Amino acid sequence: MTGIEREVVIVGAGPAGISAACVVAETGRSALLIDDNPSPGGQIWREQDRHGSDWQASHWLRRMHLYRVDVMSGATVIDGDPGRRAIVCETANSVSTIRYKKLILATGARELFLPFPGWTLPNVMGAGGLQALVKSGMPISGKRVVVAGSGPLLLAVGAYLKGQGARVLAIAEQASWSRLARFGLGLPKQPYKLAETWQLKRALFRVPYRAGAWVEAALGGTVLERVRLRVSHRYWEAPCDYLAVGYGLVPNIELAVSLGCQLSGGCVQVDSMQQTSVPDILCAGETTGIGGVELALMEGRIAGFSAIGDRLNAQWLFSDRERFRRFARRLQKAFTLREELRHLPSEETLVCRCEDVSYRRIAPMSGWRAAKLHTRCGMGPCQGRVCGPAAEFLFGWNCQSARPPVFPARIDSLIEHVDK
Numbered sequence: 526m527t528g529i530e531r532e533v534v535i536v537g538a539g540p541a542g543i544s545a546a547c548v549v550a551e552t553g554r555s556a557l558l559i560d561d562n563p564s565p566g567g568q569i570w571r572e573q574d575r576h577g578s579d580w581q582a583s584h585w586l587r588r589m590h591l592y593r594v595d596v597m598s599g600a601t602v603i604d605g606d607p608g609r610r611a612i613v614c615e616t617a618n619s620v621s622t623i624r625y626k627k628l629i630l631a632t633g634a635r636e637l638f639l640p641f642p643g644w645t646l647p648n649v650m651g652a653g654g655l656q657a658l659v660k661s662g663m664p665i666s667g668k669r670v671v672v673a674g675s676g677p678l679l680l681a682v683g684a685y686l687k688g689q690g691a692r693v694l695a696i697a698e699q700a701s702w703s704r705l706a707r708f709g710l711g712l713p714k715q716p717y718k719l720a721e722t723w724q725l726k727r728a729l730f731r732v733p734y735r736a737g738a739w740v741e742a743a744l745g746g747t748v749l750e751r752v753r754l755r756v757s758h759r760y761w762e763a764p765c766d767y768l769a770v771g772y773g774l775v776p777n778i779e780l781a782v783s784l785g786c787q788l789s790g791g792c793v794q795v796d797s798m799q800q801t802s803v804p805d806i807l808c809a810g811e812t813t814g815i816g817g818v819e820l821a822l823m824e825g826r827i828a829g830f831s832a833i834g835d836r837l838n839a840q841w842l843f844s845d846r847e848r849f850r851r852f853a854r855r856l857q858k859a860f861t862l863r864e865e866l867r868h869l870p871s872e873e874t875l876v877c878r879c880e881d882v883s884y885r886r887i888a889p890m891s892g893w894r895a896a897k898l899h900t901r902c903g904m905g906p907c908q909g910r911v912c913g914p915a916a917e918f919l920f921g922w923n924c925q926s927a928r929p930p931v932f933p934a935r936i937d938s939l940i941e942h943v944d945k
C-alpha cells in the first residue's frame with residue numbers, strides 16, 4: 526500500500542469538485558482531486574476533456590490544468606478514517622492511503638430508477654445512463670428512442686440524443702401540465718434558465734413532449750421491443766429500440782455516511798461554510814441536495830474557500846448560492862413524483878435486480894433491514910444503490926445505511942487496508 530499526503534483532498538471531479546480544487550490550487554496549496562471515471566468532468570461534463578463543446582466546462586477544465594490541480598482518475602475512494610484524517614483509494618492495480626488536512630466530498634448524484642413491468646429488459650436504460658454511453662461512443666444514429674421519467678434532465682437527454690442522430694419518438698414527463706405551467710411562470714426570474722430551456726425546446730423541435738405521462742410497461746421477449754405509456758387516462762404504445770427512463774436524481778451519500786457525516790432530508794447536512802458534522806470534512810454539490818450545475822459550482826467554490834480558511838471570499842458567494850437553492854426548491858416541487866408510480870410494479874416485477882428479488886417478496890417486509898435479512902434485497906453488487914431509493918419511494922422505508930467498503934473492492938485491497 527502506498528501513502529500520499531495533501532493539504533486538501535477532494536473526492537469527485539464533477540463541477541463541484543473541480544471548482545473547489547481550482548480555488549484551493551490557485552492559492553498555491555496542494556490539492557488532490559480523485560474520481561472514479563477515466564477523466565474529470567463528472568456526470569454533466571463527461572468526455573468534455575477530449576471533445577468539449579460546453580463553454581462552462583472548457584473554462585473550468587482549463588483553469589484546472591492552468592493551476593496544475595493534481596488529478597487521480599480511475600480511482601475509487603472505498604473507505605476512510607476521520608480520526609486519522611485518511612481515506613483509502615483503490616485504482617485498477619493499487620490501493621493507497623491518502624492523508625488530508627481537509628477533505629471535500631463532492632460525490633454527486635445518480636439516477637433514481639423506479640421498477641415497472643419490463644424495466645430489467647436489455648435496452649431499457651437510465652436517461653442519463655444512455656446519454657453517458659452515447660457520449661462514450663455508443664452509436665445511436667437512426668435508433669428509435671423514448672425518453673421518460675421526470676425532471677429537466679429528460680429534455681437535456683432528448684436534445685443530446687437527437688443531436689447524435691437518434692429518432693426521439695417522445696419525451697414522457699410524469700409531472701402534470703398545471704405543475705409545469707406554474708414552474709414555467711417563474712422562469713423569467715432566472716434568465717439563464719429561460720435561455721437554456723428555450724435552446725432545448727428548439728433542439729427538440731417536432732419531438733412530442735407529453736406531460737402527465739409515464740411508462741406503464743416495457744414489452745419484449747429477450748430485448749426491448751415496445752413501450753407502453755399512460756398519458757392521463759389513455760394509453761400510447763410504440764415500437765422502439767431504447768427506452769431511456771429516469772425519475773430524477775439521488776445524492777451519493779454513502780461515503781459521507783460511512784465517515785460519520787449527519788444527514789438531513791436524505792442529503793449530507795452542511796453549515797453555511799459547507800462544513801459537515803465531522804471536523805475537517807466538507808461537502809459540496811449534489812451530495813448536499815439536488816440543484817443543478819450552477820449550484821454545484823457555487824457550493825464547490827465556497828467549500829474551497831472554506832477549506833483554506835478564507836471566510837470573506839466564501840461569504841461573497843452566499844447570496845448567489847441562496848438564489849440557486851431557491852430555484853432548486855421550486856424544481857423539486859414542480860417535479861414531485863406522483864402517487865400512481867408507486868403502483869406500477871406487478872407481483873413478479875423485480876425490485877432488486879442484483880439478487881433477483883421480486884415486489885411480491887419484498888412488499889410484506891416490515892422495513893429495509895428485514896427485507897435485506899429475509900430476501901437479500903440490497904445485498905448484491907450495487908449494495909442497494911438502485912433498489913434502496915426505489916424501496917424508499919415504494920414503501921416509505923429508510924434505506925440510508927452504508928458501511929465500508931462503500932464500493933465493491935478487490936480482496937487484496939481489503940487485506941492490505943486491514944493490515945496497514
Ligand SMILES: Cc1cc2nc3c(=O)[nH]c(=O)nc-3n(C[C@H](O)[C@H](O)[C@H](O)COP(=O)(O)OP(=O)(O)OC[C@H]3O[C@@H](n4cnc5c(N)ncnc54)[C@H](O)[C@@H]3O)c2cc1C
Nearest residue numbers: 537539540541560561567568602632633653810811817818
Ligand atoms: C447520469 C447523469 C446525467 C446527467 N446529465 C446532465 C445533463 O445532461 N445536463 C445537466 O444539466 N445535468 C445533468 N446531470 C446533473 C448534473 O450532473 C448535476 O447538476 C451537477 O453537474 C452535479 O455536479 P457534482 O459535481 O455535484 O456531481 P457529479 O457531476 O455527479 O460528480 C461527482 C463525481 O464523483 C465521482 N464519485 C462519486 N463517488 C466517488 C468515490 N467514492 N470515489 C471516487 N469518485 C467518486 C462520480 O463518479 C462523479 O464523477 C446529470 C446527472 C446524472 C446523474
